[in-house]
Amino acid sequence: MRLSIPESEIKSRQSKFFSSLQEKGIDGAILFSVTDIFYLTGFNFRPSERPIAFFIDPRENTHLLIPHLEKEHAEEYAYVQNVHYYPEYPGLRHPMDYLKKSLMDAGFQNKVIGLDIEGYSSPKGYQGSKVRDLIDAQQFISIKGWVEGFRQIKSNNEIELIKESCRWGNLAHRLLHKYSKVGLSEIEISGRATLEATTTMIETLGKEFLPYGEPTHAFYRGQIGQHSYFPHSQTQNLILKKGDNVVSQSESTVWGYRSELERTMFVGEVSKEQEKYYRLVQQAQKIAVDSIKPGQPFSFVEKNVRDFYKENNVEHLTRHHTGHNIGLLNHEAPFFDLGDERVMQPGMVATVEPALYVENIGGFRNSDTILITDDGFEFLTYYPRDLESLIIP
Numbered sequence: 001m002r003l004s005i006p007e008s009e010i011k012s013r014q015s016k017f018f019s020s021l022q023e024k025g026i027d028g029a030i031l032f033s034v035t036d037i038f039y040l041t042g043f044n045f046r047p048s049e050r051p052i053a054f055f056i057d058p059r060e061n062t063h064l065l066i067p068h069l070e071k072e073h074a075e076e077y078a079y080v081q082n083v084h085y086y087p088e089y090p091g092l093r094h095p096m097d098y099l100k101k102s103l104m105d106a107g108f109q110n111k112v113i114g115l116d117i118e119g120y121s122s123p124k125g126y127q128g129s130k131v132r133d134l135i136d137a138q139q140f141i142s143i144k145g146w147v148e149g150f151r152q153i154k155s156n157n158e159i160e161l162i163k164e165s166c167r168w169g170n171l172a173h174r175l176l177h178k179y180s181k182v183g184l185s186e187i188e189i190s191g192r193a194t195l196e197a198t199t200t201m202i203e204t205l206g207k208e209f210l211p212y213g214e215p216t217h218a219f220y221r222g223q224i225g226q227h228s229y230f231p232h233s234q235t236q237n238l239i240l241k242k243g244d245n246v247v248s249q250s251e252s253t254v255w256g257y258r259s260e261l262e263r264t265m266f267v268g269e270v271s272k273e274q275e276k277y278y279r280l281v282q283q284a285q286k287i288a289v290d291s292i293k294p295g296q297p298f299s300f301v302e303k304n305v306r307d308f309y310k311e312n313n314v315e316h317l318t319r320h321h322t323g324h325n326i327g328l329l330n331h332e333a334p335f336f337d338l339g340d341e342r343v344m345q346p347g348m349v350a351t352v353e354p355a356l357y358v359e360n361i362g363g364f365r366n367s368d369t370i371l372i373t374d375d376g377f378e379f380l381t382y383y384p385r386d387l388e389s390l391i392i393p
Contacts, residue, residue: 004255026113062080068086287308305354
């Protein structure tokens, strides 16, 4: 199986993007988003203070502006026709001056220009001009979110990469479960499971495998015992104790594509109260996936889960919506949220992760990655969800 997106699909994305610009009367576009540039060019890079931009000109030619240190990298991996580079940031001549020249040469002057943002930005010390300060245009039009919209429905190639991610996330979680013992810290458990899963992954997939992200990772993120009450905790170096409930997570990246697997597990034993909340979360997830129907709004899923919470007097114990799309980013739009009226469509990949958080006891959350199909959904993650399988000996 090919563990990447082929050039033909990347070029098809570029053509679709350009056609959408033409339909709106936009002559050319400039993008600074790291994820969208990767989606449209296949060029994956580490953003820094050095500006990188993708632009498509009025003649449908594709371009990258990059620092010199990325020149060979881009020439090797980017599916674009033109690569422009500058020496360094800030340099004796600012990188945005190089962008200005490239845009002028490509025919952007006095055109209708689409922009995802006003100009490059970075928290790593960058300062520079906005695009509108570089060239004159008939009009600048915001196209923020356009490419994100294209990314919502996955191709067959993308779905296969996400399925591969799920396989390795499953292995990583099995190892996390296996190596979790009373008296061990979350850091040593996570480190051992992650190393073994990653080693197995790269040995199995071979030298052609490109993760474009962390290959595989299993962890607790500080959600041990009562500390699992915090939905987005951070690693605390906590020690597993008998009677703890823990929220585990594993993920894997294959050519930039991700999946998500989370489970609530129990160290040694399960109290009646812990079992009560776990069963409620189990039922909530079943209600959520049974509500996934193409043509319905994303809010439909959240509403049904909320109704269930209300019926069982636990709505006050939830802290977040039921899930979100996933792909090149671990959180993508749309969201299973009361405020999201976008429609579920076949080919979307999402997480389903209803949860309850009980003070002085902990958090209860299972998360699975699912594919929305023509008549419902398909589970892509498949780690056991029954209570008995989630007890750590």
